Amino acid sequence: MDFDFSDQQYLFRETFHGFLEQNHDLKKHAALLEGDGFDADLWWGLADLGLFSMLVPEQFGGLGLSFVDMALVLEELGMELVGAPASETIVATDLIVRHGSEKQQARLLPLLAAGKLRVATAIAEPKSGFGDLNIQAQAASNSNGWRLNGHKIMVPHAVMADLIMVAARIGPSQELGLVMLEPQRKGVVLREQSTLDPACRFYAMTLDSVAVDVEDFLGGAVPQPTSLARLLDVSSAVAALQLTGIAGKVLDIAVAYAAQRVQFGKPIGSFQAIKHKCADMAVAIDAARSAAYYGAWAIAEDAVDRVKAVSMAKSFCGDTARQVCNEGIQIHGGMGFTWELGLHWYLRRAKVLEFSHGDAAFHRERVMAATLAELQRQE
Amino acid sequence: MDFTYSAENLRFRDELRQWLSDNLPIGWGVTVHEPKDEDERARFRLGWERQLFDGGWSGLDWPTQYGGRGATLIEQAIFSEEMARAGAPDGLNIIGRNLVGPTLMRHGTEAQRQRYLPKILSTDEVWCQGFSEPNAGSDLASINCRAERDGDHFVVNGQKVWTSFAQYSQWCILLVRTDRSLPKHQGISFMLVDMRSPGVTVRPLRQISGESEFNETFFEDVRVPAENIVGELNGGWKIAQTTLAAERGPGDAMARQIRFKRELDDLIVAAATLKRGSTSAIDDPVLRQKIAKSIVEIEIMRLSCLRSLSKLLKGSAPGAAASMLKLYWSHAAQGLYETALETLGFLAPLTDGDSLAPAEGRFQLGFLQSRAFTIYSGSSEIQRNIIAERMLGLPR
Numbered sequence: 116m117d118f119d120f121s122d123q124q125y126l127f128r129e130t131f132h133g134f135l136e137q138n139h140d141l142k143k144h145a146a147l148l149e150g151d152g153f154d155a156d157l158w159w160g161l162a163d164l165g166l167f168s169m170l171v172p173e174q175f176g177g178l179g180l181s182f183v184d185m186a187l188v189l190e191e192l193g194m195e196l197v198g199a200p201a202s203e204t205i206v207a208t209d210l211i212v213r214h215g216s217e218k219q220q221a222r223l224l225p226l227l228a229a230g231k232l233r234v235a236t237a238i239a240e241p242k243s244g245f246g247d248l249n250i251q252a253q254a255a256s257n258s259n260g261w262r263l264n265g266h267k268i269m270v271p272h273a274v275m276a277d278l279i280m281v282a283a284r285i286g287p288s289q290e291l292g293l294v295m296l297e298p299q300r301k302g303v304v305l306r307e308q309s310t311l312d313p314a315c316r317f318y319a320m321t322l323d324s325v326a327v328d329v330e331d332f333l334g335g336a337v338p339q340p341t342s343l344a345r346l347l348d349v350s351s352a353v354a355a356l357q358l359t360g361i362a363g364k365v366l367d368i369a370v371a372y373a374a375q376r377v378q379f380g381k382p383i384g385s386f387q388a389i390k391h392k393c394a395d396m397a398v399a400i401d402a403a404r405s406a407a408y409y410g411a412w413a414i415a416e417d418a419v420d421r422v423k424a425v426s427m428a429k430s431f432c433g434d435t436a437r438q439v440c441n442e443g444i445q446i447h448g449g450m451g452f453t454w455e456l457g458l459h460w461y462l463r464r465a466k467v468l469e470f471s472h473g474d475a476a477f478h479r480e481r482v483m484a485a486t487l488a489e490l491q492r493q494e
Numbered sequence: 495m496d497f498t499y500s501a502e503n504l505r506f507r508d509e510l511r512q513w514l515s516d517n518l519p520i521g522w523g524v525t526v527h528e529p530k531d532e533d534e535r536a537r538f539r540l541g542w543e544r545q546l547f548d549g550g551w552s553g554l555d556w557p558t559q560y561g562g563r564g565a566t567l568i569e570q571a572i573f574s575e576e577m578a579r580a581g582a583p584d585g586l587n588i589i590g591r592n593l594v595g596p597t598l599m600r601h602g603t604e605a606q607r608q609r610y611l612p613k614i615l616s617t618d619e620v621w622c623q624g625f626s627e628p629n630a631g632s633d634l635a636s637i638n639c640r641a642e643r644d645g646d647h648f649v650v651n652g653q654k655v656w657t658s659f660a661q662y663s664q665w666c667i668l669l670v671r672t673d674r675s676l677p678k679h680q681g682i683s684f685m686l687v688d689m690r691s692p693g694v695t696v697r698p699l700r701q702i703s704g705e706s707e708f709n710e711t712f713f714e715d716v717r718v719p720a721e722n723i724v725g726e727l728n729g730g731w732k733i734a735q736t737t738l739a740a741e742r743g744p745g746d747a748m749a750r751q752i753r754f755k756r757e758l759d760d761l762i763v764a765a766a767t768l769k770r771g772s773t774s775a776i777d778d779p780v781l782r783q784k785i786a787k788s789i790v791e792i793e794i795m796r797l798s799c800l801r802s803l804s805k806l807l808k809g810s811a812p813g814a815a816a817s818m819l820k821l822y823w824s825h826a827a828q829g830l831y832e833t834a835l836e837t838l839g840f841l842a843p844l845t846d847g848d849s850l851a852p853a854e855g856r857f858q859l860g861f862l863q864s865r866a867f868t869i870y871s872g873s874s875e876i877q878r879n880i881i882a883e884r885m886l887g888l889p890r
């Protein structure tokens with residue numbers, strides 16, 4: 116047993132850290148509100164470092180690494196607010212590796228490894244709630260072939276995506292599955308949504324009798340009834356890592372500020388009220404890391420306790436990011452409330468992630484159910 | 495990162511499971527529980543510890559030359575899991591195993607290690623920790639209890655307080671002032687004192703829970719051989735830091751996690767049987783949220799112990815990381831007991847002795863005991879100072 120990362124894994128993180136430090140900052144982040152909101156330089160820089168090839172097996176031109184290898188890198192991306200489409204492309208890669216048909220893997224994985232395919236996921240619907248229970252989007256076949264109908268919301272960077280992975284009920288069995296299509300397809304209508312974090316570039320997507328083919332279903336002709344559950348879990352695990360990254364970053368910023376901001380003739384960081392807040396934040400972040408890293412391992416191994424591990428991580432890391440972002444702003448006083456300083460970018464991203472793929476309460480309920488099932492098995 | 499069990503690991507687990515089912519009293523945890531009388535309970539716990547030792551399960555992570563098993567990290571993790579699953583009792587010699595062991599292994603002479611360590615595991619010698627005094631708690635370096643040289647002995651005079659298990663102990667790790675002329679951190683020595691020496695008086699103190707686990711301990715002209723000083727004369731403060739780090743570190747926390755996990759499992763069972771109107775408490779969505787929060791927090795405690803141990807194995811120093819772990823678990827565990835009482839709802843006030851008290855009042859007792867978690871081993875405020883100043887580098 117070893118609950119630590121390898122030197123190589125730490126090295127990966129350092130590489131990405133160095134690159135992001137050089138090439139990304141809050142100013143560039145704020146600029147994403149203009150234009151199409153997609154930073155092509157950043158994307159290709161990350162691609163050159165191998166980000167998108169990590170999960171792709173070697174036979175398809177990737178590095179053949181596991182989700183554990185991604186964990187520190189995803190935390191690092193979180194720190195620098197690098198989210199979709201990069202994060203969603205990584206999630207989709209995992210899904211295609213696990214659930215894609217041979218044909219789909221041969222076609223998509225080399226493109227993904229080269230950074231030539233941007234993927235967005237489309238799960239939530241106006242009335243779906245969290246999870247997959249109430250998903251209504253539907254692919255049905257008639258004499259003209261398959262048609263996809265439905266409404267999706269909060270599809271990040273949908274216009275810039277090459278492929279959108281849509282959660283839908285498929286065929287007469289209504290089994291949940293994933294359908295992959297290009298946003299340009301006839302019948303796809305995108306409307307940009309106004310959100311708490313405008314840099315996320317969320318779109319509502321209407322699917323009006325969109326022609327799809329069996330080849331568009333993840334897994335092809337072979338149904339993949341567990342693929343959507345995995346998509347939700349991988350997305351949650353990624354969100355947990357990113358939330359942890361954000362929390363770590365905000366603590367660093369707050370500590371640096373507390374050490375240099377002087378009031379009453381002393382750095383405010385010498386006051387216990389501030390100092391102790393910072394210590395509590397550090398403790399919460401350390402615990403969040405334990406949960407997020409274990410979640411990553413459970414995803415990598417598809418462990419028997421995957422659901423519980425992921426839900427522990429998502430709930431705890433969401434709560435932690437909430438605490439740390441709020442306190443981080445408090446420690447900055449009036450400066451913390453300004454647009455200019457930019458702390459709000461972390462708050463905004465953390466808030467969006469907190470409510471993506473199930474909030475803390477949703478995931479705690481999953482933990483409860485999984486624990487009861489465990490106890491029952493033991494009896 | 496690796497959490498998978500090899501065939502050898504599984505053999506270790508099966509062996510332990512078998513041993514537990516052979517050695518725990520029949521009906522353990524269902525019809526048979528720990529004795530309620532404190533002295534009987536202490537004897538019971540010591541007896542259990544002895545059984546573990548005889549079975550080769552004590553001092554799992556200790557080197558074999560001191561009677562340990564030299565187990566790997568995964569074996570330690572499996573051990574915790576299995577002990578929790580079996581609801582195994584605690585031991586009594588917690589200070590000996592968790593504090594004295596690591597301290598002597600790091601700072602003791604080989605002669606001291608040979609003399610003291612094996613008897614800790616064999617339960618022949620129980621230990622207590624004489625650090626705190628009436629005027630030296632958080633500010634531990636202000637201790638006043640003094641030891642003066644007299645030939646090849648030291649003569650100890652003074653008072654300690656909150657000395658847990660002193661009434662059951664043969665030995666004590668004692669912090670004493672050996673030089674008043676030096677600055678307060680520099681005139682302290684760390685010594686091993688035989689509690690059976692003439693001049694040692696132990697007076698139990700009644701605790702919040704009604705129990706008397708801790709004591710006042712008085713030393714009046716107690717003669718201690720000079721060879722019982724650990725490390726250098728006047729070099730005791732540094733050694734005490736090792737003890738405190740062990741007290742706050744993953745070894746101690748891992749053992750506690752077993753107990754909290756067991757409490758949680760019992761709580762869930764209680765919640766399934768307790769009625770709330772027409773449904774069970776476990777069906778109450780508000781309660782489910784709170785219980786789940788505790789499940790997550792206590793499970794993270796285990797994960798954080800494993801993370802910490804993994805790092806320690808690679809040679810990183812414990813230090814402030816131990817304070818993070820202690821601060822984390824103490825509050826998480828207090829939360830667990832608050833949730834436990836909320837789960838019992840209107841029956842929460844009933845304690846042991848009333849026939850209607852759920853689980854014979856165990857959760858109420860646990861709740862009262864949990865108030866100490868954020869006080870001993872360095873209060874939460876002290877841990878926060880340590881974390882903020884030593885880890886985050888904030889100004890004093």
Ligand SMILES: Cc1cc2nc3c(=O)[nH]c(=O)nc-3n(C[C@H](O)[C@H](O)[C@H](O)COP(=O)(O)OP(=O)(O)OC[C@H]3O[C@@H](n4cnc5c(N)ncnc54)[C@H](O)[C@@H]3O)c2cc1C
Pocket residue numbers: 387622623624625626627628630631632633655656657658659708866869870871872873874875876879
């Ligand atoms: C159940 C139990 C068992 C114990 N067992 C042992 C034992 O076996 N051996 C042993 O030696 N000791 C033992 N102790 C003692 C324990 O270590 C002390 O109680 C603890 O260190 C606090 O010291 P104090 O009680 O003197 O409180 P004080 O130091 O007087 O603290 C009182 C309050 O002031 C706060 N405070 C103090 N200084 C600061 C500061 N600088 N900044 C902010 N807040 C501060 C504290 O956090 C606390 O809230 C035990 C205590 C308990 C409760």
